[in-house]
Amino acid sequence: MNYDTSSRFDNKRFKEILKTYENSIKSNSSVYLDADEFIDIADFYNEQDCMEAAEQVIDIAYKQHPNDTDILIFISRSYAMKGQIDKAYEYLHRIADQSDREVYFLRFDLFAYKKRWKEANEVANEIAEREEYAFETLIDLVDAYCDQNKKEYAKKWLNELKNRYGEVCREDDRMLETLSNYYYVFNEPEKSLAFFKKLIDKHPYSVDYWVSQAQCYAHLDMLPQAEESIDYALAINDENPIVLELKGGFRMEQGDLEAAYDYFKRFERYTANKVNAWNYLKHVSLQLDRFEETIAYSNLIIQSPNASKEFKAVAYSDMALALAYEEKADEGIEYASKAIKLRPLEPDFRAVRGFLYLKLNDKDKAKENFIRAENMVKINTDKELNCLMLIATYCFDAHDYSEAIHYFTKVQTKYGDQNPGCNLFLAYCWYQKKDIPRFLHYLAMIQKYSPDIYEQLGSGNKLMDDPVFNESIDIMKRDIANKKLNLSDYLTKY
Numbered sequence: 001m002n003y004d005t006s007s008r009f010d011n012k013r014f015k016e017i018l019k020t021y022e023n024s025i026k027s028n029s030s031v032y033l034d035a036d037e038f039i040d041i042a043d044f045y046n047e048q049d050c051m052e053a054a055e056q057v058i059d060i061a062y063k064q065h066p067n068d069t070d071i072l073i074f075i076s077r078s079y080a081m082k083g084q085i086d087k088a089y090e091y092l093h094r095i096a097d098q099s100d101r102e103v104y105f106l107r108f109d110l111f112a113y114k115k116r117w118k119e120a121n122e123v124a125n126e127i128a129e130r131e132e133y134a135f136e137t138l139i140d141l142v143d144a145y146c147d148q149n150k151k152e153y154a155k156k157w158l159n160e161l162k163n164r165y166g167e168v169c170r171e172d173d174r175m176l177e178t179l180s181n182y183y184y185v186f187n188e189p190e191k192s193l194a195f196f197k198k199l200i201d202k203h204p205y206s207v208d209y210w211v212s213q214a215q216c217y218a219h220l221d222m223l224p225q226a227e228e229s230i231d232y233a234l235a236i237n238d239e240n241p242i243v244l245e246l247k248g249g250f251r252m253e254q255g256d257l258e259a260a261y262d263y264f265k266r267f268e269r270y271t272a273n274k275v276n277a278w279n280y281l282k283h284v285s286l287q288l289d290r291f292e293e294t295i296a297y298s299n300l301i302i303q304s305p306n307a308s309k310e311f312k313a314v315a316y317s318d319m320a321l322a323l324a325y326e327e328k329a330d331e332g333i334e335y336a337s338k339a340i341k342l343r344p345l346e347p348d349f350r351a352v353r354g355f356l357y358l359k360l361n362d363k364d365k366a367k368e369n370f371i372r373a374e375n376m377v378k379i380n381t382d383k384e385l386n387c388l389m390l391i392a393t394y395c396f397d398a399h400d401y402s403e404a405i406h407y408f409t410k411v412q413t414k415y416g417d418q419n420p421g422c423n424l425f426l427a428y429c430w431y432q433k434k435d436i437p438r439f440l441h442y443l444a445m446i447q448k449y450s451p452d453i454y455e456q457l458g459s460g461n462k463l464m465d466d467p468v469f470n471e472s473i474d475i476m477k478r479d480i481a482n483k484k485l486n487l488s489d490y491l492t493k494y
Contacts (some may be wrong), residue, residue, distance in 0.1 A: 009044050010237065018044065021057070035061060035068040042074060048273040052306050054078075054365060069095050071104050080113045088113075098118055101127070105144065112148045121153065128160075135165055139178050146178075146185045154182060173199065180212065189219040207233045207240055214246060223253065241271035248280060257288050274300075275307045279314070286318055296320040313342035317349050320356060325397075329359035347373040347387045355394035363400070370407075385415045392425070401429040420450040424457075431472070441494045443476065444487040 008014070017037050024031035033041075038061030038125035045054035046223045055078060061071050076091040088110055104127050110357055111120035124141050131137040138161040161175075179194035193216040197207045210233035217226035227250040233243045248263035261284045266481035268277035298319035301307045307315070316339035323332035336353035343349060354369030370391050377384040392407035405426060412422045429443035456463055458473045479485040 009040075009047075010065075010240075014040060014044075017041065025056075031060075032064060033061070035065040035071055038065070039070050039074060042396070045272055048271055049276060050273045050306065053272065058336060067094075067096060069097060069100055069102070073102055076106055077109060080110055083113075085110065085114060101131070104130075105140070108144060112144075112150075117153075117382075124153070124157070128157075133160070133164060135161070135172075136174070138164070138175055139432075141184060141254055142178050149185060151186050154186075158182060173202065177444065180216075184216060184219070191217045192216050193220070205236055207237050207243060210236070211242060211246065223250065226250065237269050238266075241267055241273075244270065245276075245280075250406070252280075252284065255282050260284050261288065273306075275304050275311060276455065277302075282315065282318055286322060289325070291322040291326050295319050296324070309342050313339045313346065313349065316342070317352050318354055324352075324356050324359050327359070329356045332356045333360075345376065346392060347376040350376070351390045351394060354391065355398060358395065358398035358400055358403075367403075385411065388414075389419065392422075396425060399432075401432045405433075406427045420453065423450060424453055424463065425427055428466075428469060431469060437490065438494060440476075440485075442491040443473075444491040447487055448491060 004289065009018075017033065018041055021031055021033065021041055040058055042054040042057040042061070045051075058071060058078070058090060061068070061124055062075065065071055072095045076088045079085070079090055079091065080088040087337050091107060091463055092103070093108065097103070104123060108120050108123040108127070111117070111123060124144070124320055128137060128141065138157055141157040142154050142161065145151075145157065158178075159430050176195045176199050179337060180192045180199070182192075183189070183195070184192035192244065193213065196213040196216060198207070200213060203209060210229050214226045214229035214233070217223070217229060227247070230243060230247050230250060233240065234247060237243065244263050244267040250259045251257075251260035251263060261281065262279060264280040264284060266275060268281065271277050278297045278300045282294055282301065285291075285293035285297065298315040302319075316335045320332035320336035322336075323329065323335070333353065333356050336349060336356055339349040340346070340353065350369045350373035354366045354373065355365035357363070357369060373387055373391065374384075377387045388407055388411045392411060395401075395404035408422045408425050408429070411419050412426070416422065423442045423445040427439050427446065430436075430438040443446040443454075446457070453463070457470075458477060459467075459470050461470065464470060476485060480487060
């Protein structure tokens with residue numbers, strides 16, 4: 001688990017340094033900062049997944065402080081994380097003081113990135129011996145192996161720590177953090193949670209610990225408790241971007257899209273990673289049918305030099321969808337094609353382009369794109385379900401009820417247990433095709449297998465935005481209640 005280090009960046013001094021630096025970037029002017037100040041800014045950007053911004057900071061820092069150990073270590077690690085190990089070693093060898101403890105940990109990391117565990121372990125042993133098995137040193141080694149997801153070695157150093165320091169381990173904050181991290185990384189979130197509760201009892205105003213507790217609860221699929229933890233964090237600091245992002249995510253998971261949108265707008269204000277914020281806002285605005293906003297946020301992502309190829313591809317695709325729903329499918333084709341060009345193996349983008357062709361009444365090209373999408377996911381059952389549901393829904397939205405029936409039936413045949421909603425779509429499609437016996441068959445399936453959905457059907461519900469259909473359901477339900485209609489007669493008819 002990566003701890004939220006936001007408290008380190010909340011102090012007035014850091015905010016002033018950050019503002020000075022960002023103003024220099026905007027005005028294309030130079031600014032002189034100490035090496036450790038540059039490192040803090042880079043860490044701030046990295047925490048918010050602004051890798052390009054972090055690298056820009058370090059490029060400037062390196063020009064001003066070409067021999068600074070911490071900057072050279074930062075550059076070396078950055079290259080290692082990108083898989084450029086030779087470049088990483090090049091910067092390691094430029095460091096004048098090869099005995100610096102952080103240089104030893106860098107060597108450890110470089111061996112770990114290359115899976116050379118024998119050499120990595122030798123470096124770890126050398127660190128422990130040099131520092132005489134100090135408490136903090138052993139904790140650092142446990143954390144280092146947790147970062148590499150190597151349980152056998154992390155456990156070895158954790159046992160060494162407990163054997164040497166015994167009772168000291170029980171209440172020390174750093175030890176509690178390490179234990180919570182250890183159990184979270186190695187998939188024992190219940191134990192991790194217990195240690196975070198201890199830390200929160202000792203430090204109730206720590207945003208870091210509330211965020212980490214929320215992550216534990218989320219890992220345990222205890223979402224109400226996770227969101228409650230985030231609410232406590234918000235009460236402590238309602239400008240923290242990590243907290244706002246998580247809160248927006250929880251609201252989105254619960255289907256409260258208006259609230260999610262509001263939190264993501266606040267996230268946009270305070271985060272350095274604007275692309276990430278725009279991606280959330282684009283996604284939520286599309287679900288809220290705010291298509292002009294979807295297009296605007298998509299354009300911001302597409303035009304941003306900090307957006308990845310993947311983000312830009314999704315932005316092109318979502319822009320195409322928004323244009324389709326605004327009845328501008330002819331414009332949308334261009335953007336769907338750009339998404340496919342960026343990510344040619346992504347089936348969802350083919351499905352979107354198929355939808356656009358359906359809106360243009362070009363059923364041959366629509367079918368060609370749908371078949372391409374299907375063929376891409378035949379060997380990946382996880383993606384196949386999502387792809388088939390997307391195609392079925394797009395056909396439904398384009399009012400091509402025959403094709404929608406074809407795809408919803410495919411989903412029901414292969415994945416029926418996972419998609420009870422298919423019966424509702426099939427009932428509606430057959431209703432639109434005026435095939436009442438088949439409509440009644442699927443209504444009977446809903447009544448038997450999805451009683452919660454059946455209860456919501458009729459006037460006053462939002463399952464189907466069609467007053468005529470909902471009125472027909474009301475009539476059917478009255479006839480069923482008055483025993484004028486027996487749905488069970490239709491249950492096995494097809």
